[in-house]
Amino acid sequence: AQTVTQSQPEMSVQEAETVTLSCTYDTSESDYYLFWYKQPPSRQMILVIRQEAYKQQNATENRFSVNFQKAAKSFSLKISDSQLGDAAMYFCAYRAIIQGAQKLVFGQGTRLTINP
């Protein structure tokens, strides 16, 4: 079964610094998609970045980038120049296909605090 593990329940970083959130996953598929979602205090889930497994190039979206290590099944999120608005829960997610149906499997989340 596909599983997603986020080993850091909480992280904190100084404003303007860089922070990396960890995520590992388990799968037997060769082609899949990975996502990072942000959930601010409003609890609205916001897609931050996605990565296709067949692409070797790491995805980037402005200050957000990933380090995708397919062999190690690792998918970490790097946030550069951290801003107060980055404070949120961050969820790593894997797109699974189970019995012909697409589903997102989520990790437990990492709560990120930004210190001014």
Added chain:
Amino acid sequence: DGGITQSPKYLFRKEGQNVTLSCEQNLNHDAMYWYRQDPGQGLRLIYYSQIVNDFQKGDIAEGYSVSREKKESFPLTVTSAQKNPTAFYLCATRQGAQNYGYTFGSGTRLTVV
């Protein structure tokens, strides 16, 4: 604007009552999902539907029921059989076979009183 509307935002249920959470979308997305969020456990899949009049159980379907009579609507009923229903419930949609992630509603907070 296209989006997902979940209502109500807050819901209180007495012991032994059934309650229904609403999820409506005008994105014309095919697939719809219900997730439950508890502290420290991330999001867990309750039910999902890929097309109208068809739905499947997710990982924690016991005590819940759904219907998909219209493409736009995917209501979730929390029955009295659900022993610990207090949680945050999120509805999500996905368009066809695209892998651009899911679109989420703003959620419903259900509390048993």
